[in-house]
Amino acid sequence: MSATMERADFDLIASWVQPGERVLDLGCGDGSLLKRLIEERGAKGYGVELEDAEVLAAIANGINVIQGNLEQGLAGFDDQTFNHVVLSRTLQTVRHTERILSEMLRVGREAVVSFPNFAYWKNRMAVMAGRMPVSEDLPYEWFDTPNLRFFTLLDFESLCSKMGLVIRERQVLDDAGRAVVEEPNFLGSLAVYRLGR
Amino acid sequence: MRRLTRTLYGICMSGVGLVAAQRAHFSQPLQLKGGGVLPAFDLVYETYGTLNAAKSNAVLVCHALSGHHHVAGHTADNPANVGWWDNIVGRGRPLDTDRFFIVGVNNLGGCHGSTGPGSPNPATGKPWGADFPVVTVEDWVDSHARLADHLGIDAWAATMGGSLGGMQALQWALSYPERVRHALVIAATPKLSAENIAFNDVARQAILTDPDFHGGHFYEHGVRPLRGLRLARMLGHITYLSDDQMAEKFGRRLRTGAGSYGFDVEFEIESYLRYQGDKFAGVFDANTYLRMTKALDYFDPAQDHGDDLARALAGARAKFLVVAFSTDWRFSPERSREIVHAMVHNGQDVAYAEINSAHGHDSFLMDEPHYHAVVDSFLKRVTT
Numbered sequence: 001m002s003a004t005m006e007r008a009d010f011d012l013i014a015s016w017v018q019p020g021e022r023v024l025d026l027g028c029g030d031g032s033l034l035k036r037l038i039e040e041r042g043a044k045g046y047g048v049e050l051e052d053a054e055v056l057a058a059i060a061n062g063i064n065v066i067q068g069n070l071e072q073g074l075a076g077f078d079d080q081t082f083n084h085v086v087l088s089r090t091l092q093t094v095r096h097t098e099r100i101l102s103e104m105l106r107v108g109r110e111a112v113v114s115f116p117n118f119a120y121w122k123n124r125m126a127v128m129a130g131r132m133p134v135s136e137d138l139p140y141e142w143f144d145t146p147n148l149r150f151f152t153l154l155d156f157e158s159l160c161s162k163m164g165l166v167i168r169e170r171q172v173l174d175d176a177g178r179a180v181v182e183e184p185n186f187l188g189s190l191a192v193y194r195l196g197r
Numbered sequence: 198m199r200r201l202t203r204t205l206y207g208i209c210m211s212g213v214g215l216v217a218a219q220r221a222h223f224s225q226p227l228q229l230k231g232g233g234v235l236p237a238f239d240l241v242y243e244t245y246g247t248l249n250a251a252k253s254n255a256v257l258v259c260h261a262l263s264g265h266h267h268v269a270g271h272t273a274d275n276p277a278n279v280g281w282w283d284n285i286v287g288r289g290r291p292l293d294t295d296r297f298f299i300v301g302v303n304n305l306g307g308c309h310g311s312t313g314p315g316s317p318n319p320a321t322g323k324p325w326g327a328d329f330p331v332v333t334v335e336d337w338v339d340s341h342a343r344l345a346d347h348l349g350i351d352a353w354a355a356t357m358g359g360s361l362g363g364m365q366a367l368q369w370a371l372s373y374p375e376r377v378r379h380a381l382v383i384a385a386t387p388k389l390s391a392e393n394i395a396f397n398d399v400a401r402q403a404i405l406t407d408p409d410f411h412g413g414h415f416y417e418h419g420v421r422p423l424r425g426l427r428l429a430r431m432l433g434h435i436t437y438l439s440d441d442q443m444a445e446k447f448g449r450r451l452r453t454g455a456g457s458y459g460f461d462v463e464f465e466i467e468s469y470l471r472y473q474g475d476k477f478a479g480v481f482d483a484n485t486y487l488r489m490t491k492a493l494d495y496f497d498p499a500q501d502h503g504d505d506l507a508r509a510l511a512g513a514r515a516k517f518l519v520v521a522f523s524t525d526w527r528f529s530p531e532r533s534r535e536i537v538h539a540m541v542h543n544g545q546d547v548a549y550a551e552i553n554s555a556h557g558h559d560s561f562l563m564d565e566p567h568y569h570a571v572v573d574s575f576l577k578r579v580t581t
Contacts, residue, residue, distance in 0.1 A: 044544055059518070059575050059578075064548055066549045081542060
């Protein structure tokens with residue numbers, strides 16, 4: 001994904017973190033977001049990452065990274081340890097969707113979830129033209145994608161409702177990282193939610 | 198040929214070349230956790246690299262059950278005597294001698310030069326033997342602190358070790374939080390399980406019931422409990438390896454084509470274990486083995502904190518790297534994660550890597566590129 005888009009996503013998350021707060025970033029990669037939250041926002045950050053190369057990069061970045069598999073939940077993390085638990089562009093790769101959302105709100109007071117919106121108009125156009133979408137926010141071919149779940153803003157909000165999760169805030173971005181206000185399920189490429197119980 | 202190869206390896210490949218042990222004498226008594234007092238003691242150690250003017254680049258490498266101060270390089274008397282963790286020490290290696298001053302020390306109760314059961318008891322002039330006190334991880338750390346004072350090191354840039362050595366690296370950060378900036382706790386556990394203790398006790402029983410043990414005073418009888426020590430090592434060795442690795446390395450292969458339907462060495466694994474047992478029994482001290490396993494069994498920092506590990510670790514100020522290995526069933530990754538989660542609970546700095554390795558508990562000694570890259574990345578963040 002492009003650096004521009006990465007920043008647009010991270011800008012929002014950074015704006016929600018207050019100095020001194022504890023953040024857990026699930027699927028933290030090389031720790032870029034955490035590094036920013038630590039350096040710019042004075043947060044206390046931890047990350048969870050599965051891939052060896054990313055863990056290595058995160059350690060090189062001085063990040064408190066914990067190697068582990070999100071599919072196994074967040075066993076070992078105590079209840080309500082974090083102010084924010086972030087799952088950035090990763091929910092679509094997780095098999096146990098409901099469990100990870102529940103776990104996020106078990107260990108944290110707030111879950112921050114971002115994901116690519118499958119109903120974005122360009123994605124719809126691609127499917128209408130008979131092809132699976134490849135875009136800024138869905139940058140993989142169907143045969144090499146790590147994404148397991150394809151869903152839309154409406155789908156996600158329906159799941160939140162079913163699980164009794166409260167949507168505290170929703171921000172939607174187009175594929176240039178610009179805020180979308182009107183028709184977000186059609187014009188939004190990436191959605192970022194703040195969830196609570 | 199094997200010996201020649203080892204010799205060439207020692208000369209060409211060791212990271213730090215020729216090394217020599219040093220000895221420090223400490224005349225102030227050391228109060229031990231078990232209640233005893235060591236009136237005075239010696240520690241034997243080696244160093245690699247140069248201590249900088251600020252004395253801020255020192256790294257303490259703590260050894261495991263059968264280890265010692267000879268961490269890296271080779272000794273003058275025997276070029277094949279390469280240090281037990283040589284592959285991680287030297288120029289361009291994770292413990293880079295261009296950056297760090299590395300200290301390896303033989304623990305109290307050991308049998309490689311530091312005061313131990315084979316040393317003379319000042320009260321009798323005879324070897325301590327069974328009368329040498331049972332020492333703990335905490336006692337070792339206290340003794341290491343004397344060595345740090347001796348070397349003028351106020352704070353270690355890092356303490357590190359694998360297995361029992363990892364426990365010492367951790368205990369350092371608990372006993373002397375202001376004297377440890379980073380701690381690398383590798384293939385360790387916050388306490389032994391019942392199963393771990395059970396294995397240790399079978400090993401101890403092998404030694405204690407050997408007729409040549411003489412209640413620990415075998416030195417005076419001119420014998421050594423070789424059979425017991427050999428069995429102890431064979432048993433221990435099984436727990437250091439993984440089932441997969443044994444299957445791959447030995448399988449069910451026989452030394453000779455067919456079974457003899459007797460009890461001589463038949464399977465390759467038998468041959469290997471007996472060789473390891475004999476080799477170890479030839480050089481190691483039975484009283485030391487007993488004490489090292491007891492130090493393992495007693496290690497449990499949470500015990501004095503209501504069995505709450507997070508509370509026990511709360512005082513540590515070091516940044517931690519915890520490393521575990523996928524096939525380590527002796528101290529499995531779950532046990533390392535207990536340390537990690539206790540530290541996350543406390544809001545302490547900790548990174549955790551779980552390395553895919555086939556070599557079981559012994560993985561921490563292996564030259565596995567990703568493992569070494571993880572340690573290297575962490576150590577590169579250490580300012581000196």
